[in-house]
Amino acid sequence: MLSIDILLNAIVTGILLGSVYASLALGLGITFGILHIPNIAHPTLVVAGAFFVYTLAQWGLDPIVAAVIGLVPFYLLGVVLYAFYSAVFERKGGANVLQSLTLFFGLSLVIEILLSLGFGSELKSVSVSYIGSSLKLGVLTVPYRLLIPALLAPVTIAAVWFYLSRTNSGTAIRAVAHEERALSIAGLNPASVKRHAFGIATATAVIAGAALIMVGPIEPFAGRYQIGRVFAIVVLAGMGSIPGSLVIAIIIGIAEALVSSYLNPSWSPGVAFAILLLGLALRPQGLFGAAR
Amino acid sequence: MKTRRQFHKLMAVTAAGLAAPAILGSKVFAQDKPIRVGASVSLTGPLASTKNGQIGYELWRDDVNAAGGLLGRKVELVIYDDQSSAANVPAIYSKLVDVDACDVLFSPYGANLSAPVMPFIKQRDLFMIGMFGLAGNDVAKHDKFFHSGPWGPNSGRDWARGFFDLAKAQGVKKIAIINADLEFSKNAAKGGAEVAKEYGMEIVFNQSYPPNTSDFSSMIRNINAGDPEAIFIASYPADSTAIIRGVKEIGISDKVKLFGGAMIGPQYGALLGSLGPELNGLVNSHTFVPEPTMQTPAIKSFFDRYTPIAVKQGVDPLGFYIPPFYYVAGQLAAAAITGSKSVDPAKMAAFLHANSVDTIAGKIAFNEIGDWKERRVLMVQLRGIKGNDLEQFRNPGHQVILDPPSLKTGDLAGPYNKARAS
16 A cells, blocks of 8 residues: 555655644743753643634634634743742752652643533534645645644744744843843843743743644643643754744654554554654654753 | 449340341341442543443433332432543442442443453342443353343344354455454444454554544544455543544445444434534444334333433433433342342342343343343444434434344444445
8 A cells, every 4th residue: 555645645644643743732942941940730731722722712713813813821821820939839848750740731721621511521623614624736645633633833933933032031041040140140030030920831832722723622631641742843843942842843743653554553552652762762852952 | 243244234235236237137127228229430530421321320210219219218329430441440349348248239331341340249249230241251150240231142242243143144255354452342343343353354554543542543544454345443531533534534335234333422412413414334333222112101201310420410411321221230139139128139139040120221131140131232234313412313214223133123234434434
């Protein structure tokens, strides 16, 4: 069954899926990759973002427009979450990884329960005219259900990377991860910088949520299935490498699609971790991370 | 003297203490105690969409208690949330038996969650009604286990035979099978493959996929490459949606006459409402649909009471698939208790093995391992669906029964692409 059209379609599907994965991983790339805060609640925040989009979509708004509207409230949510995290741990002498994991695990459960109480446990999806139809390009059939959310990732990643690398406050975010004390000497408040960064990371969750609910229906516990994959992307890209995470996510997406097409779809969940293990064996700092 | 008096008091207290269990356990005291029915329900977690079954339990309890209870005793439900996790199930059932002293047990929902409790039930020789666990007792073969679901005998292999009977009648020679990597779906696909071979069909594609797969375009292309005339799918709600949408996006061969079979999801209001017309043409399993051959005053009364509660609780307002059979579970337990005049597991089981029971889902008789003697899984074709209004599904004609013949309300409309476009 090695026909060229199946191969090409698998590669294109993999690129699109990978791009969606990159959206899911973007916020974690900031909190974990740059701030070194193991926010395992991020996939659940993405699901919360998807429910936000779902709610506005019920009023006739396009999911992408709904996501843009959600940026500010989710930014503020992130600011509040970090303020709580900082008050509980950082001001009392620094949080160890286990404490942070426990906090975010608990937060994840709380969000899931709140979503479950608020929206019920049934699957929720959005109805948009472009979901269900495809773009035909020769032998390629590209579902808009994947294409539109896939286009969100490069745009969002480019915007975040531009902000982090070309603006003063973005530079401060990258600096706070490396030398918090130097930032204080320069007259900046590290906690304030981190709070802002956490807000940005959480705001990206609503964009990823829009992508997620366009790809397929969601339920309050859907974040659990994404945790492993998004951590693999962030770690393998190299901590803090935001553009790198897009490349890694696409590699994982293509690998999963090829495994699904030519071997067995049941093996595809292991692909991300197989690539992670192989990648870390070759480059422990991640494929795009700087050697330390 | 003082010592002797103290000794007598001590002896009296000791004797009373030793006699207490016998006195408290006597018939007089037992009749004052409620009959306790224990169950776990997935109130949270990925299977929480099945929690509307609890309304069925509660309606049954209310009906029984309003009629004076069982053996003169009220019925009390003891329900815990298993959080959709099989890991929680053994501890919950140990508590239901050893701490809560339940007289009757209902299993968790489905094969995945029921499997961990079966060794415990068998070892302790307990009475249990199984809730939607396909082939749930085929391994343990416990003689005090009874299915509330209509899977029928040899269910692991035969429960979806209706789909293959329809395919055979259409002259299908090549079939594709796909399934989620989960207990129920694997059993369904394995059984389906055996029946397909029995009917002389060539299986041109047979593959499983991991749960929560969101894109099936690769798999649909591979299925098309195999050129099948029927596609049997054993999936869960999220993947069912992705498959239906994938077919719309990628397209499927005009040769396909039947599509569906064992897809979980299109039975629920959430998917019926969200997919709407995209479901037209699908031939899929069900347990109850409001077609003329299934409507009885008893089932109508059940749904008249179920719907307002479901709306208030924010669960599936249709509730065709699961809730009636949770009520049926209660009716089976009630019949076993009143029929045997006992809550003794052996006597209750003996009664159900020897007698058929009238329920809101019809008359049920059991074989030696608690399967319904007669398979009554429906194969329905969804058709004539317009828009996303859920109310249309309460009317006949949208979920036409193709199989079993005794309940049939229409013939297969096909091929699939034509039925889809209708």
